[in-house]
Amino acid sequence: xxxxxxxxxxxxxxxxxxxxxxxxxxxxxxxxxxxxxxxxxxxxxxxxxxxxxxxxxxxxxxxxxxxxxxxxxxxxxxxxxxxxxxxxxxxxxxxxxxxxxxxxxxxxxxxxxxxxxxxxxxxxxxxxxxxxxxxxxxxxxxxxxxxxxxxxxxxxxxxxxxxxxxxxxxxxxxxxxxxxxxxxxxxxxxxxxxxxxxxxxxxxxxxxxxxxxxxxxxxxxxxxxxxxxxxxxxxxxxxxxxxxxxxxx
Amino acid sequence: xxxxxxxxxxxxxxxxxxxxxxxxxxxxxxxxxxxxxxxxxxxxxxxxxxxxxxxxxxxxxxxxxxxxxxxxxxxxxxxxxxxxxxxxxxxxxxxxxxxxxxxxxxxxxxxxxxxxxxxxxxxxxxxxxxxxxxxxxxxxxxxxxxxxxxxxxxxxxxxxxxxxxxxxxxxxxxxxxxxxxxxxxxxxxxxxxxxxxxxxxxxxxxxxxxxxxxxxxxxxxxxxxxxxxxxxxxxxxxxxxxxxxxxxxxxxxxxxxxxxxxxxxxxxxxxxxxxxxxxxxxxxxxxxxxxxxxxxxxxxxxxxxxxxxxxxxxxxxxxxxxxxxxxxxxxxxxxxxxxxxxxxxxxx
Numbered sequence: 274x275x276x277x278x279x280x281x282x283x284x285x286x287x288x289x290x291x292x293x294x295x296x297x298x299x300x301x302x303x304x305x306x307x308x309x310x311x312x313x314x315x316x317x318x319x320x321x322x323x324x325x326x327x328x329x330x331x332x333x334x335x336x337x338x339x340x341x342x343x344x345x346x347x348x349x350x351x352x353x354x355x356x357x358x359x360x361x362x363x364x365x366x367x368x369x370x371x372x373x374x375x376x377x378x379x380x381x382x383x384x385x386x387x388x389x390x391x392x393x394x395x396x397x398x399x400x401x402x403x404x405x406x407x408x409x410x411x412x413x414x415x416x417x418x419x420x421x422x423x424x425x426x427x428x429x430x431x432x433x434x435x436x437x438x439x440x441x442x443x444x445x446x447x448x449x450x451x452x453x454x455x456x457x458x459x460x461x462x463x464x465x466x467x468x469x470x471x472x473x474x475x476x477x478x479x480x481x482x483x484x485x486x487x488x489x490x491x492x493x494x495x496x497x498x499x500x501x502x503x504x505x506x507x508x509x510x511x512x513x514x515x516x517x518x519x520x521x522x
Numbered sequence: 523x524x525x526x527x528x529x530x531x532x533x534x535x536x537x538x539x540x541x542x543x544x545x546x547x548x549x550x551x552x553x554x555x556x557x558x559x560x561x562x563x564x565x566x567x568x569x570x571x572x573x574x575x576x577x578x579x580x581x582x583x584x585x586x587x588x589x590x591x592x593x594x595x596x597x598x599x600x601x602x603x604x605x606x607x608x609x610x611x612x613x614x615x616x617x618x619x620x621x622x623x624x625x626x627x628x629x630x631x632x633x634x635x636x637x638x639x640x641x642x643x644x645x646x647x648x649x650x651x652x653x654x655x656x657x658x659x660x661x662x663x664x665x666x667x668x669x670x671x672x673x674x675x676x677x678x679x680x681x682x683x684x685x686x687x688x689x690x691x692x693x694x695x696x697x698x699x700x701x702x703x704x705x706x707x708x709x710x711x712x713x714x715x716x717x718x719x720x721x722x723x724x725x726x727x728x729x730x731x732x733x734x735x736x737x738x739x740x741x742x743x744x745x746x747x748x749x750x751x752x753x754x755x756x757x758x759x760x761x762x763x764x765x766x767x768x769x770x771x772x773x774x775x776x777x778x779x780x781x782x783x784x785x786x787x788x789x790x791x792x793x794x795x796x797x798x799x800x801x802x803x804x805x806x807x808x809x810x811x812x813x814x815x816x817x818x819x820x821x822x823x824x825x826x827x828x829x830x831x832x833x834x835x836x837x838x839x840x841x842x843x844x845x846x847x848x849x850x851x852x853x854x855x856x857x858x859x860x861x862x863x864x865x866x867x868x869x870x
Contacts, residue, residue: 363746366730367739368808376736379729385725506703 276339277304277484278404278437278468279324279355279504284333286319294330295320297490301437306469308479308500311489312512317472319354320489321439324470326350337434354436356376360445361392362426366415371395371406374429398432399424403459420451437468454484476505490514552851553799553815556844560822564865568829577829579706582615586714589814590769591719591798592792594762596813599796602738602805604661607648608766608792612785615641615767617674620671620687620780630692634699638764644670646762649756667789675782688779696786700776710772722810730754738805794841795820798848800855802851819844 277300286294293316301307305520311317322328324335326344335342336476337353344350364373371388374395395410409498414422423443432440440459444452459482463469473479479486480500488496490510496511510516550590565573594670598605619637622628628636634828648666652659678685691700725731733754736744745751766788774780799816823844827837 359746361743363740363743364735365743365806366741368736371737372732376732377745377749379732381729386729386732390655 275302277336278338279321279470280288280334280336280339282336284320284323284330284335284336286316286323286328286330286340288331293492294323297333297489297492297494298497299487299494300497301468301470303436303468303483304463304466305431305484306463306471306482308483308486309470309472309489310474310476310479310486310508310512314491315316315489315512316492317489318441321357321441321472324350324355324437324439326355326379334418342346351433354434355439356430356433356435356437357439358423358426358443360428360441362422364414364422364426367413369413370399370410370417370425373425374398374432374505378433381491394432395428398428399481401431401465402428404458418451419447423447423451423455427455427458431462431465431467435467436471439470441472442474443471444473444475452478479508480505488512528728534813550800550809550812550815550855552848553812553819554853556798556851557815557819557822560826560844563697564822564829568826572829573726575667576702577825579702579708579819580828581818582711583702583824584709584819584825586648586708587769587773588788588791588795589817590710591715591762591766591788592813592817593718593794593810594758594765595792596796596799596801596808596810597721597725597734598659598758598762599793599801600804600805600808601734601755602741602757603652603755604663604793604803605645605648605659605759605762606663606789607644607666607670608762609789610667610787611641611644611763611766611790612770612773613780613782614670614674614770615644616770616774616780616784617678617687619771619774620689621681623677623689624687625682629693630689634695634771635777637774638767639784641765641767641770642760644761644767645760646756648763649759652759653752653755660804662754671786678782686779689774691775691778695775700770700857703728708776708864710769710776713768713772718810718814727812730757732838734758735806738802738807768776791820795847797845800848800852819848 279297279301281297284294284297311315323330326347326349329345335344352449371391375391380391392410407421443455461467483500486498571577595605604806615637619633620641622636623630648663652662733749737751737754741751795817796813798819799812823840824837827834
């Protein structure tokens with residue numbers, strides 16, 4: 274297989290006396306959806322915060338597209354093309370889709386906002402994900418459904434030329450139809466050549482959309498599986514710690 | 523069908539025709555209807571005198587002073603904060619100008635710059651304290667209102683031995699900041715128009731304007747997108763302090779002097795004008811158009827009453843009722859504006 278987009282080896286992180294990550298190895302590839310599952314307190318959030326640069330790791334090597342990378346701050350991660358879509362989505366309800374997608378990175382020509390160009394790019398980003406449910410990019414975000422909001426947040430990362438998009442519980446608050454919508458979107462994101470990491474508690478979603486599944490248990494990566502070679506019962510076993518993996522590091 | 527839709531999507535929104543069309547669905551509709559209704563009411567009740575150029579000048583002059591203060595205050599309110607210190611800043615800066623020009627014997631121009639700078643400094647202090655301490659702006663600016671009020675009164679009496687200072691006008695300064703054109707229209711009206719254009723540009727066409735709305739809508743999300751929320755807020759308070767001081771300085775020039783208690787009424791008048799104009803106290807919504815309309819409404823009521831047979835005491839009653847009516851209709855229009863054309867079709 275080709276070079277992983279992101280590769281962690283021996284990553285450790287502790288808060289005072291508590292070791293949250295006890296030497297994690299993890300790989301995610303471009304054009305694939307990689308799941309990160311585990312019970313509460315397994316270390317998923319800490320692992321993600323390290324990738325996003327919010328809480329840098331204490332030890333270990335991070336390689337991005339084969340090159341060693343130092344993710345000291347969100348700025349570093351952003352510059353590499355790592356974008357995290359958090360559960361709260363960080364959208365402003367009173368702004369429209371374009372304003373939200375360009376918030377803090379507005380394009381300006383001669384001191385004036387270049388609305389035409391921003392509208393065009395926002396439309397293009399949504400089109401690249403085949404989003405058809407949004408009527409107008411000038412709609413206020415407050416008028417969007419939960420799935421559409423998730424869509425906007427994901428499209429924003431596309432707009433920023435993300436190479437790796439990390440989604441934190443993207444379907445947690447959504448109904449059945451909207452979950453389907455977002456999962457399709459995630460698949461298209463990967464089909465466009467972007468590496469996607471999904472954190473989820475919903476194994477049905479994970480099995481539907483992910484290429485590989487990584488299970489964290491109490492700060493250790495206890496399983497790295499191909500979705501096609503495993504089943505839900507096994508994954509539940511790894512998550513709850515009743516099953517362990519032999520022969521795989 | 524979807525391709526025509528996409529082409530439509532890619533079109534720039536801010537065309538004149540588009541602006542006019544979307545205006546009918548805007549939250550400012552309530553403010554517009556209110557302004558027209560109030561004007562018509564006094565045109566009928568006040569007769570020819572109210573609709574004459576003298577009548578127009580009387581409310582336009584009030585409007586001009588108030589809108590210069592109200593516009594920056596509206597930006598602060600859109601960002602979800604409040605500035606109660608503007609009234610004291612008007613009195614304070616008016617007095618700083620007068621003291622510098624008389625007691626300290628400095629050139630009038632320097633005194634005028636000093637007066638405006640005083641407002642900018644108070645505004646900066648407001649913003650800095652709010653950002654650094656995380657205290658509500660209501661409390662910080664309320665405290666600042668009293669601090670500035672006390673300083674103005676105390677220092678003026680200590681330094682000048684009086685609470686009213688006469689200032690000798692300079693012809694150029696007078697012409698720029700304190701004349702009445704044709705004996706009726708205050709030159710401040712032109713300053714108001716210029717400032718309104720600047721604020722409108724900032725609000726609608728600059729990154730800063732975008733950030734102000736974002737902060738008022740969801741400050742945490744705005745920060746998550748890399749916006750320096752604290753910096754933006756401090757600038758907003760500097761702007762409102764400076765604008766209030768500008769009005770105070772012009773009053774000193776216009777009336778050839780300063781009094782320690784002038785301008786206090788501006789605090790609530792400005793907030794009333796802004797609220798009638800459709801700005802939400804909780805932040806995130808509002809526009810220059812709305813604030814202008816709200817200020818016109820306020821000025822028309824306050825001056826219009828003098829053209830009717832009724833006692834001017836009733837003006838406050840009308841304004842009070844108007845505020846309530848305005849907030850209720852604005853909420854209605856905002857609901858309409860937010861739902862019209864964006865209704866989700868059920869299912870797919």
